[in-house]
Amino acid sequence: MSEQRPDNSILVKRLLLTVAGMFAFGFALVPLYDVFCEVTGFNGRTSNEAAVYQQVEVDESRTVTVQFLTRNAKGIPWKFEPSIKQVKIHPGEVKVVNFLAGNPTSSNMIAQAIPSVAPAEASLYLNKVECFCFNQQPLAAGAETEMPMQFYLDPDIPDHITTFTLSYTLYDMTANTSAEAIAQLLKTE
Incomplete structure (x- = not known):
């Protein structure tokens, strides 16, 4: 009798999208911070x-x-x-x-x-x-x-x-x- 493993492909796709989103957000932080500092004087x-x-x-x-x-x-x-x-x-x-x-x-x-x-x-x-x-x-x-x-x-x-x-x-x-x-x-x- 063989044990059936659950399909984790949806979870893997979501995790990869999350990582890609975090990576993109990291690149966007510098220009967003510059705009924030310019507007507020922070x-x-x-x-x-x-x-x-x-x-x-x-x-x-x-x-x-x-x-x-x-x-x-x-x-x-x-x-x-x-x-x-x-x-x-x-x-x-x-x-x-x-x-x-x-x-x-x-x-x-x-x-x-x-x-x-x-x-x-x-x-x-x-x-x-x-x-x-x-x-x-x-x-x-x-x-x-x-x-x-x-x-x-x-x-x-x-x-x-x-x-x-x-x-x-x-x-x-x-x-x-x-x-x-x-x-x-x-x-x-």
């Missing part, structure tokens, strides 16, 4: 487009301290630091802070700075009029440069935000750029 991401400054009334009754941090991603040997560690600013007031960069290598390089704000809520009220982070930054071998960041805080910034940190991480983009493009960028500098 994770301290700032806009990568220049804000247009329109004359607003400066709220001189309040002062917000903005702290600046810089770091280099793994593999980029540049010197990268803010010219000042922090600045006090009235909401609505425009400030310019310079960041210093130096390429100590014997090769021309291209870098890109990615900003982040903590606490994340403050990123909704930070408006960068001009920023080196909007574009890739070419730097010749052994050269140094000052990179400006002009910004203002929206006067609607909540009262409980009295201090926040704007940090930049510098990434090496040289491998993603052709030698001709690097030469061209250095000519326009």
